[in-house]
Amino acid sequence: MRFIIILLISLGSLLAKAKPNVLFISIDDLNDYISPLANHPGVKTPNFERLAKRSVTFANAHCAAPACHPSRVAVMTGVHPATSGIYRNSFGAHGPRWRHESAHLKDAIVLSQHFRNNGYHAAGGGKLFHTLQWTPGDSQNDPDAWDEYRGDPLDPISKDWPRPKLIPDARAGLSPGRPLGNQLFGAAPLDPGHRFGDELTTDWAIEQMKKKQDKPLFLAVGLFRPHIPWEVPQKWFDLYPMDEIQLPKHLKDDLADAHSHGRERWHQWVVKNDQWKHLMRGYLASISYVDHELGRLLDALDASPMKANTIVVLWTDHGFHIGEKENWEKFALWTQSTRVPCFIHAPGTSKDGRKTQAPVTLTDLYPTLCELAGLLIPPQCDGISLVPQLKDPGTPKAQPALTSYHFAKEPAASHVVADERYRLIRYGNGFEELYDFQEDPHEFTNRIDDPALKAIRRRLTSHLPKNPAKQVRPVPGSPYNLGKGRRPQSKATN
Secondary structure (H helix, E strand, O other): OHHHHHHHHHHHHHHHHHOOEEEEEEEOOOOOOOOOOOOOOOOOOHHHHHHHHOOEEEOOEEOOOOOHHHHHHHHHHOOOHHHHOOOOOOOOEEOOOHHHHOHHHOOOOOHHHHHHHOOOEEEEEEOOOOOOOOOOOOEOOOHHHOOEEOOEOOEOOHHHOOOOOOOOOOOOOOOOOOOOOOOOOOEOOEOOOOOOHHHHHHHHHHHHHHOOOOOOEEEEEEEOOOOOOEOOEHHHHHOOOHHHOOOOOOOOOHHHHOOOOOOHHHHHHHHHOOOHHHHHHHHHHHHHHHHHHHHHHHHHHHOOOOHHHEEEEEEEOOOOEEOHHHOEEOOOOOHHHHEOOEEEEOOOOOOOOOEEOOOEEHHHHHHHHHHHHOOOOOOOOOOOOOHHHHHOOOOOOOOOEEEEEOOOOOOOOEEEEEOOOEEEEEOOOOOEEEEEOOOOOOOOOOOOOOHHHHHHHHHHHOOOOOOOOOOOOOOOOOOOEOOHHHOOOOOOOO
16 A cells, blocks of 8 residues: 555656646737748848747737737736726736726636646746836736746836937937837937846746756746837847838828728827838847847757756737838737737647648637646636647637727727638727738738628628627726835836
8 A cells, every 4th residue: 555655656746747847938019020920021030930940830820909918918817808808008007906907807817827726836027917117116917926026026127127328309300299208219229238128037037947846837938128119239230230121011091991090190200200210120129139038048948957848938919010001019900910929839749840820819828838738727718729730730720810909089999800811800980991911911901891802701700709898997996006106107108
């Protein structure tokens, strides 16, 4: 009997050791310009190419919402905005206020917490829930979801990003009206004598991978660039000489048959001041900067005991416009705002080096990781597992991608449904757009009234949410409201 007990204990120990580790990498504001997705020429991202060779590339992946806060809550809880009502960015929080704002999220189990509850050591660092470089203490993270966190989980990045000396716009010959304040919408090289935010977060993650772990590790790493301000060391700007910068493909009067995003003044200021190429250069430099940090993470993983038994997931919270459709940043429902880089490597499961066009919503990540790790999928999850596509990237996916957002001053939320080829958008004011992504990848022509696409329109319409949640509001009495002693330094609603 004693022998059987010892055998069972030993077997349990072996099974625990066999559980896969998870390296969960989140990147902020990174769009499909990276070379594996190839939506812009000349982008230097060798480490994304390296990751693509050792994982499945989900080339038709979309965020749940085109804004940092709702996207990240959706990924980390598996609950889509159409269920939770978290559609927009929200500020002035010091903790998971979303639990008080949405009844569907009150008891939601955060992804890291679910792994922690099932025998994992859950460690996090950097931006995983919404926070900004310039809003210290304004964070929607849930500290209870982690065994450990780099620094303060409710102020994870603000101290890591000193800024360069800024030249006033008037002295630089620029007109008044730059969006945001303090040149947060801008690009400039940082002092090469310092090390900065994402480097420091990566340093911490590398040390985590070096540690001897008694439990399988769930390691979440949140990298902030290429979020504005596009301030990285000069060497990354040097990769992109100004005379080689190309603007994105764009069409004059592209909004003539489309819904207004309400941010046209951003583009007007950029064009008036001849800043388009300069800002594109800053964005590309920031992409190459974060690509370098990805390479450091992959190097550390390859040098660690975790190498052979680690699931690697990389995702970004939404896409990004650099002037396409006269828009900058996100906050829109066209592909440039919704399409995201997404890569998954699962040891012994994924057909690495291949791409899939299966339509993915980032809420699919939670159930996918659960299935790969042998964990039960919590009933809160709205997505479906992507394991079939990991095993065979050609496997069709019946559920289309769904992205939702609530535009200011509109009576209801807007939604976009995307399959492998077509995208239907229904806005909160009733306006609709329909695009053939295969024939028109930049969505220049709205074909909502094209009789040839009548059946496509009807089919995609059937997948729109039937009773989507209403936009929730901050709760005045929540204990997670940011206290008077820790106010953000800027009211910029980026």
